[in-house]
Amino acid sequence: MTGIDTGIDILMITYDRPEYVRLSLPHLLDTCTPDTRVWVWHNGSDQPTLEAVEEHLGHPRVHRFRHSPVNAGLRGPTNWLWQEATGTYLSKVDDDCLPESGWLETLRQAHEDVPTFGVIGTWRFPDEDVDEALVAAKLADYPGGHQLLRNHWVQGSGYLVKRELIRQTGQLGENESFSNWCVRAAQLGWVNGWYHPFLHEEHMDDPRSPNTIYRTDEDFMARRPLSARKTGVTTVSQWTEQMRHSARVVQAASLDLREYRGWRLRRRTAARRIRLALTGHAPW
Known part of the structure; x- marks a missing residue:
């Protein structure tokens, strides 16, 4: 055996x-x-x-x-x-990411102490992007002294997930994003979010990172990330603002799973496509 x-x-x-x-x-x-x-x-x-x-x-x-x-x-x-x-x-x-030392030990201990934890992760945004009021509204306490900033998805880097969850949820589907896959896991009852106090992950594609390759607009245009090309971002300042906006979105995102299915999801998707078509920038 x-x-x-x-x-x-x-x-x-x-x-x-x-x-x-x-x-x-x-x-x-x-x-x-x-x-x-x-x-x-x-x-x-x-x-x-x-x-x-x-x-x-x-x-x-x-x-x-x-x-x-x-x-x-x-x-x-x-x-x-x-x-x-x-x-x-x-x-x-x-x-393009550097999770802080000890991140694996902390996340694994949290998984071992809380069987319902699904996808839990490190936090990739600078301290200046943290809205304490939004965070406080979504913080939750769990056995073993663990805390999560609850969210139904996390970014696809610096996370730790139980293999049992993958067995239940299945593989990434055709054209399915990691965030949508996380929402599917949440709909099965798994608890997702960012460990708190935050375990930091330096995101070098953020122009505020000391290790970024994006020092000038010329640098940025020469090697734009795919997401920047999709949203029409052409300057370092615009890309920085998109990073800040992403931080606001995840901190304010709803924990009501009804928002991620049926007509509510269709309405959000339609609004996103209209905003992207009109402005070149997606709202989330």
Whole structure:
């Protein structure tokens, strides 16, 4: 009879930004617990980025490596991990993110103490973006002295999720975002949110990060993130404001699950599309 694998499996997807990968991959390896396995999926053919990955493939925490010559996006690599990993807990850390030391130990302890915790995560926004009144309205206490800023979804980096939840909820569906997948998990009764006091995750794509590659508008236009291209953002200041807006949205988001199904969801989706068509900017 084999024992239960209580380890952690973490995915990092790398693509076309060697400056970030040279920081994020060794940082992830340094913050791993002894029973963490890191799975690396490299998208694309950018040689400097591939070389930044290959420098670390001999690390004892690197468990699996896969290279897709074309950009396979997020869904395929994520489902690869979810289908093949054996650990009790799974995670993904983006190649532009640096979660603080101790994040895995804290999130795993919270999962062990609170069986209903589903997707719980680190917080990627600077302190200046925190609205204490909004946070206080959604803070909840749990056994073991744990607190969450409740939300039905978190960002797709720096989170920890029980594999049992993935078994129940299933894989990421065709054209399904990670946030929508989190909402599906919440509809099954899992409790999602950000651990509080916040465990910080530096998001290097935020122009306020000391490690950002976006110092000038020229830098930004030369290497705009996909979400910026989709929303028509063309300057560093606009991108910074979008970061601030995202922080406000998640802190103010409703905990009423009825808002995420049926006619209410259709109304919100229609309003978002109209706003995007008229202004180039999505409201959430």
